[in-house]
Amino acid sequence: MSHDEHWLLLCGGVGGAKLALGLAHELPPGSLTVLVNTGDDFRHLGLWISPDLDTVTYTLAGLVNPATGWGLAGDTFHCLEGLSRLSGPDWFRLGDRDLATHLERTRRLAAGERLGSITSDLASRLGVSARIWPMSDDPVATLLHTDSGLLEFQDYFVRRQAAPVVRAIEYHGASEAGPAPGLANLLKDPGLAGIIIAPSNPWLSIDPILALPGLRQSLADARAPVVAVSPLIAGQAVKGPSAKIMRELGLPPDAQGIARHYLCLLDGFILDDRDEAEAAGIGLLGLETVAAPTLMRSLDDRRSLARVALGLARRLGNSIGRPHRQTG
């Protein structure tokens, strides 16, 4: 690790990948590390599928399908059509070009290679200069206790379209999983300028990362400031069930609810400017709070939000004394 400035982004899939792209554009090549949720990973048709890793990789490679935010632009679904014809499981949308990633990852995992090494190599072959790290090389499975029983993540999220009511969430395997091999050193690196938590679903995308042994403590101990971006705009998630899950867990679906969820980890917080009225209240929690446009439709939006996050973290990093966050 050199003493050049480094940045760490914690993220899930689509929304997080958009901010990752903005950051990659705003930062010098190679100075961004994206730590990606793998709690959504699953085995399907014998393939090891890592949806969030692929979304981040395809997004940073400029290959992502702009209409969906995941999958490859211009991909075809001939294999999936073939599976339907054979009455095979066709509920998970696998594009033909996308399948190559799953086949190759599965092949290399079966050959004994670690997920992080495979991910780095595939990303570099697609021309990505940011480092994309799975949160762990070990399997972690997000499981949902719902009114329809205990559900695996993709069953809940894709097959049932997040309709069941969530009672509790479990990150199976997290307590025995090792965090990404380079992470401990990165968090101690004096060149680490800031840690950003993407506007991903806190329960489904960020908490699986935070559930890894020692990770909350390592983040709390890091000298770099930690800044989170709210995934809610006016009480609604841009995409996905964040607000629905908050209501189901008995939490108010607003920016303050997000800020409180991450409270012990954070120095700064960014909420959408439509939620600016909440800023003062969040400020009272001890967080430096900024309102900004957080809806990322265009690349300019992504870069603009990235600049806000970088700017907030830099201000916090330059502030006298220790950041405000609580430790432990």
Place this chain on the structure above:
Amino acid sequence: MSHDEHWLLLCGGVGGAKLALGLAHELPPGSLTVLVNTGDDFRHLGLWISPDLDTVTYTLAGLVNPATGWGLAGDTFHCLEGLSRLSGPDWFRLGDRDLATHLERTRRLAAGERLGSITSDLASRLGVSARIWPMSDDPVATLLHTDSGLLEFQDYFVRRQAAPVVRAIEYHGASEAGPAPGLANLLKDPGLAGIIIAPSNPWLSIDPILALPGLRQSLADARAPVVAVSPLIAGQAVKGPSAKIMRELGLPPDAQGIARHYLCLLDGFILDDRDEAEAAGIGLLGLETVAAPTLMRSLDDRRSLARVALGLARRLGNSIGRPHRQTG
């Protein structure tokens, strides 16, 4: 097994599938069983691939790529292009629609289903009325001892394009493999009107079937006449390395060489009419020999050759006394 007339075809891939299609058109629906070589089967990218089964299935379903004789008509190769981009193994041509078959077969094998059951179900979903049976539910691997060392079949056949000189051929696992579950009953069935050996490569496609325990004896004991079609025309294989392998094994690459190879099994033999000069010599071996056009370019060619084979077997079946073939 009813007492309706039944027919059994032993075959490999492309050439055998063509005759299977001709027979399927000439026979009542459901009266043809195709026993297919699985010695070419292999695991690739984590998928269980059965090239000959798929070629026969696609051909009988009317879905085969007419340009190659294998794969699906109009298939795309987007996944394979994706694999190339990731520097994955792209030497085996996997079409996108074809991949569905491999994924679904592999998924069902992993779930504990037997290859024969999966094959039947996939074929019926594609509208095939003939029965397609893998020669065995157990894995058998054709291995080639060559001047480039011991090679797995697809490494020899596809990756090295059958260039290495073959010294010997081994059917690994054959002696412990059980023949297709229904085969013993079919061979004993009084309704079995004839057994046809397709113009497939004798060493690479038919011998793996004949290497199964007891299979030669069961064929010899069957009351139904056995007829083979030569895969050579004027000393050349229509497709593949039959003639090259014969030369490498020190055998004359001609119809008589083929007839001698199967001699103890056969009652009748069909050679191409360009090789008619050899017919008398083969007749001296005790085989009823017929010359006919064996090159199958059109469906009419396939049906015409099927009629020749059916006619020869029917004549032999009607002849007084036991067929000519030697037993044991």
